[in-house]
Amino acid sequence: MTHPTDKRDPGTPPGDASLSEVALITALSREFGAPPAAVVLGIGDDCAALALDGPDYLLLTVDTLVEGVHFDLAYTSLDQLGWKSLAVNVSDIAAMGGEPRYALLSLGWPPDRDRCLALQFAAGLARAAREYGVAVIGGDTVAAPEGLVITVTLTGQVPAARMLRRAGARPGDLIFVTGPLGEAAAGLEILRRGAKLAPDLQEPLIAAHLTPRPHLAAGRLLAREALATALIDTSDGVATDLYHVCRASGVGALIPAAAVPVSPRVQAAAPALGVSALNLALTGGEDYLLLFTAAPEMAARLDQAFARAGLAQPLPLGRIVPGDRVLLSTPAGDVDISGRGYDHFRLDLTAEDL
C-alpha cells in the first residue's frame, strides 16, 4: 500500500510522477492529522502497524488493482489475477517481516460480464490464501461498469520488537535483494508484445509477472533473527524501492552497475525484446522480492541463516552511503536513478553510458 510513486500509473506526467504523487500523499496525511499513540506506523510504509492488546503489532495493508491499468485480461486469466490480487498484499506483509492472517475482498464486477467468471477469480485468490495461510473473512461486491476493480485488504501480525520497516538503514550497511532482478518486467514485455521466445526462457518470466510468489519466508527470517536494518518489497523497481528506503532512513545508496544481480533469464531475453536487461532489473516493477539493508558484520550470519532455512542466498546490490540519492556507479560516472521508473529512466541512460 501507499505507493508514493506508482510507475504503473499511466496518467502521471513523465518526470513529475514522483513529486506529485508524493505531494498528494503528504497533503492527504496532513489533512488526516496526527494519528493516536497506538499507531506505530501510519501512512508511508508498506503496511500500517497498530499496537493493540498482546505482544504482536497488527499490520494492515490495502492494494487496488484496476483493469486496463494494473492488468490486461487479454493475457491474464482470472485465476491468475485472483492469485496476484492476494499475493501483492502478502508481499506488503512480508516487507514488515510479518505473517499474513485475514483478508477482505472488495470486488467491482462489470454488470454485463458473467458473474460465474468471478468464481475463477475466487479460485485463484483462494489458492494464494491457502499457500500463505490467509483466511478470507469478508468483503463487498459492487457493480463496476468500466471494468474489474479489485481491492484486497490484508491483516498480518509481527512480534512488536521484531518488526522491520523502510527506516533504519545506516551508512555502511550492505544492500541485498532476495532474488535476481527484472523477471516480472521482462515477462510483462513478452506479454505486451506477444513475443515468442524459447518456452523454457519465457514461461518462467511470464509466471514471474502473472503469479508472483512473495518472499514471505525470507521476511520472517530477517525479522525473527534481527538480521536487517531496513526492509521493503520490490514492487516499483529497485531504483524506486531503494529510494523509499533512503528517504525513510535519511541516507543515500550506491549501486555498482557491474554488480547488479540481473536475472540470467532477463539477460537472455533482453536482446530479443530489444531492451536493456540492466534497465529492466533496476526499474522494472512487480518483482515482489525483498530488498533489505544489513550491517556488514552480519553478512556471514545472513548467508548461514538463509542456507539453514533452505532459502536462496541474498544477492548483494550495493551499499548505503551518506546523502539522499540512489546513485548507479558506472564507468562513465555516477548516475542518479533515485525513484526512476522504467520509461523515464530509458530516456536518460542508454547502454553507452555503461
Next chain:
Amino acid sequence: MTHPTDKRDPGTPPGDASLSEVALITALSREFGAPPAAVVLGIGDDCAALALDGPDYLLLTVDTLVEGVHFDLAYTSLDQLGWKSLAVNVSDIAAMGGEPRYALLSLGWPPDRDRCLALQFAAGLARAAREYGVAVIGGDTVAAPEGLVITVTLTGQVPAARMLRRAGARPGDLIFVTGPLGEAAAGLEILRRGAKLAPDLQEPLIAAHLTPRPHLAAGRLLAREALATALIDTSDGVATDLYHVCRASGVGALIPAAAVPVSPRVQAAAPALGVSALNLALTGGEDYLLLFTAAPEMAARLDQAFARAGLAQPLPLGRIVPGDRVLLSTPAGDVDISGRGYDHFRLDLTAEDL
C-alpha cells in the same frame, strides 16, 4: 460490507438481483473455505469479527463506491463524497454495536482529473473521521481512468460479550428503527430529477442522502446495555435489511403497513415527486439508521435508555414471527416484500393495494 443484495447495482437483472448476488457470495464463501477459530463472524454480516488478544473483538469492514454507480459528481461535492465514504463504513461498525477506530483509504483517481481536487475529498473524509473518532492510517492511490473508485477499510472494536449481529431475532420480538424512514431515498429522487421543493423540506432530505450521519451512539447503547437481540444498519432499504435479519435469524417478520414510520418530510415530498412515500420508506436505500429487534419486555427499558442517552426514541416497525418471509400487512392482505428493492417493489405494489 457484504451486501448480498445491492439494489444500487444498475446491472442486476430485475427480479433476479437478490438470488444471483446471494448465490455469488455463497459460492465465493465456499471457495474460500471454513475460517479458522478466531473468526467469530466471517462473510455475511455487516462486519467480520475476530477474537484476537484482549477482551474486545476486532471488527473489519470494507465498502467500495464507484463513480456513476454509487454517486454522481453532478450533484455530489467531493467534500460530501469524502464524508459519505467513511460514514457508510462507520454505519457498518455501528451495526455491530462497536466503536470505529482505524481506516485505510484506497483512492482510484482519473489521471486527467486535477489531483488537487483529491484534497477536497480528503477534507470531507477527515471531517467524518474527527466526528466519529477514526484515525486514517494508510492506503493506496491508483489511477482509475474511467472515474473515481473509493474503497475504505475500517476497523472497530466491541466488547466480545456485547457484540450484536444479524442473527438473534426470535419470534415475538419487536422490530424498531432508530429514525424515520425514506429520507435518503427521497433526497436522491430530488437530486436526480432536479426537483425544486420548499428549501426547508428538500434540504434535510438531500443532506440525508449526501451526508448521512450513522447512528453510532444508538448502536453502542444497544450493545452496552444488551437491549437488542439482532442489529443491522439500513443501507439497502428496510424490506431488504430486515430480510437479512430474518435469514440470519431463521425467522419471518410482519410489518403493519399503516404503522410504518415514514418520515413526515418524505410524506410531504412524495406527492410533488410523484412517488409513494411508503415505497420510499420500505425500499429506499441508504438511510443508514439502525434496525434492531428486542424482546417485548424490553420496550420500557429501551425508551428509558434512549431518553437517558439523549437519543430519539426508537420507532416501532413490526414484529418477528415464525417463518422466513418479510410480510407487509395491508387491508388487502399480506404482501411479501422480502428483499425487495425500490424499482421491483413499485411494479408489484401500488397505492391501491394499501
